[in-house]
Structure formats: structure tokens, C-alpha cells
Amino acid sequence: MKAKQFDKLAKEAFGSVLHDFGFTSEGSRWCTFHRQVNEDIYHFILPDLSSRGVWYDVKVFATCPRLDPLFSEKFPDSLGIPTDYCYLAPSGIGLDQTSFNTKSEENFRNRFKIQVASLLTNVAIPYLDRIQSLEDLLPLIQSPHYIAIASFYLYGDEKSRELLRQQHKRFLSYETDDKAIVSILTLIEGLLATPS
Incomplete structure (x- = not known):
């Protein structure tokens, strides 16, 4: 799948789940979803297409504008990930990089419906909901x-x-x-x- 097609599909599919939790992809050149929790904490969910376009992974992380002097310039697509271990997987958010099939639009939609949507609501959102302050974020930073x-x-x-x-x-x-x-x-x- 080409990047442009993936971004369009991901914005639609992820948006159908994430908008209810206050996320938007507004301002993203690709399909970076974000929400501002308060002036100190932002949450991100980023579907990321592989270089060959046959699978994607999902990065889930929080950050604080005070950690990056170029935050405004880089927001939302080019920020560093302070936690490093940020992959969405059935086991939680961490090092386990789960890839989701995206060889075709049908494969993308099926995998999203069968697995990804529930991982977003049952894994990603609860993980991010626990990060409400820089104090919450610090133990996760690598x-x-x-x-x-x-x-x-x-x-x-x-x-x-x-x-x-x-x-x-x-x-x-x-x-x-x-x-x-x-x-x-x-x-x-x-x-x-x-x-x-």
C-alpha cells in the first residue's frame, strides 16, 4: 500500500475510534493522532507504515512540551518519543512491536476491525489515561x-x-x-x- 492511501485509510479508521476519546489528526501531514491533556501533557497515537507498505505498527506515547524546546515547530508529526518503548501490542505498550497487515485496503480494514480497534480502546487509551502529569511520565522515560x-x-x-x-x-x-x-x-x- 502506498503511503498516501495508508494515511487516508488510517485517518478514517483510527479517527472513528479515537475522536470519541478527544483525539484529532488536525495539523498532521500524515495520520498522527494527538490530544492535549493539560499544558504539560500531550498524548499521541501514531499508525506508522513500514517502508515496503505491507504492514504497519502503532506507536503510543505521551510527552511534555517542556522537554523539547522545538515542540511547537515539530508538533505533531516530528516529535521525539521520550518513552522509547511505545509499541501497541496485545500484551500492552512496550517493546513488543506488533505489525498489522496492510497489503490491501481490505486487509487493512479487516485487521483494524478484528484487532486494532479493540487494542486502541482496551490497551492504548487506558495506558495514556494514566499519564496526566510530568510526574506520571517520568518513570516511563527512557x-x-x-x-x-x-x-x-x-x-x-x-x-x-x-x-x-x-x-x-x-x-x-x-x-x-x-x-x-x-x-x-x-x-x-x-x-x-x-x-x-
């Missing part, structure tokens, strides 16, 4: 720089400052002018400059 930034916002203690210093050193070692890395470095430097 990425070291997101952990450092979130810890600092929540605790601001010496331990979180040390995590920030480690990440600052790591990002400096990249020696690049990449906009994303520069923005993270600037954020970390700003946080470290705040009084204890």
Missing part, C-alpha cells in the same frame, strides 16, 4: 536527556543538576550545529543557570 530535564523540572535538586551536567557534556561532544542539539544544549544551560 531517553537520558529527557530524564535529566524532567527530573530537574520536578525536583530541581543536586541529583537532577548532576544528570543535566552529564547530558550537557554528552551533547557538547557531538560538535555540531544541528538545530535540535543546539536547542537542547541551550535549554540545559538555561536550567543549570537557575539558582539552586
Whole structure:
């Protein structure tokens, strides 16, 4: 299946389930569904087509705009996933990457109706509903720089400052002018400059 056809089908099928839970794909160039919980937390459900177009997986994650200085620029399609382990599977949200057939429109619709729709309502939504704050999100974060930034916002203690210093050193070692890395470095430097 071609990406354009997949995006159209996914917007329709996923939207038929997710709109009732406050999700929209508005502003997405593809089929990224999102909802804003509060000013600190956004939830995302992202059907993601394989490069050959014969299957897709579904990424389910939450993030916080304060973790990414380029959040507004990247929203909704290009944000980093702080939790890393984000695949929708019958066993829950995690490392188990379940793929769903999409060789044809009929295959897509059948698999969605038989399996994906119930996984969205019984697995994805309950998982996301538990993440209502940065404090809820922090134990799920895997990425070291997101952990450092979130810890600092929540605790601001010496331990979180040390995590920030480690990440600052790591990002400096990249020696690049990449906009994303520069923005993270600037954020970390700003946080470290705040009084204890």
C-alpha cells in the first residue's frame, strides 16, 4: 500500500475510534493522532507504515512540551518519543512491536476491525489515561536527556543538576550545529543557570 492511501485509510479508521476519546489528526501531514491533556501533557497515537507498505505498527506515547524546546515547530508529526518503548501490542505498550497487515485496503480494514480497534480502546487509551502529569511520565522515560530535564523540572535538586551536567557534556561532544542539539544544549544551560 502506498503511503498516501495508508494515511487516508488510517485517518478514517483510527479517527472513528479515537475522536470519541478527544483525539484529532488536525495539523498532521500524515495520520498522527494527538490530544492535549493539560499544558504539560500531550498524548499521541501514531499508525506508522513500514517502508515496503505491507504492514504497519502503532506507536503510543505521551510527552511534555517542556522537554523539547522545538515542540511547537515539530508538533505533531516530528516529535521525539521520550518513552522509547511505545509499541501497541496485545500484551500492552512496550517493546513488543506488533505489525498489522496492510497489503490491501481490505486487509487493512479487516485487521483494524478484528484487532486494532479493540487494542486502541482496551490497551492504548487506558495506558495514556494514566499519564496526566510530568510526574506520571517520568518513570516511563527512557531517553537520558529527557530524564535529566524532567527530573530537574520536578525536583530541581543536586541529583537532577548532576544528570543535566552529564547530558550537557554528552551533547557538547557531538560538535555540531544541528538545530535540535543546539536547542537542547541551550535549554540545559538555561536550567543549570537557575539558582539552586
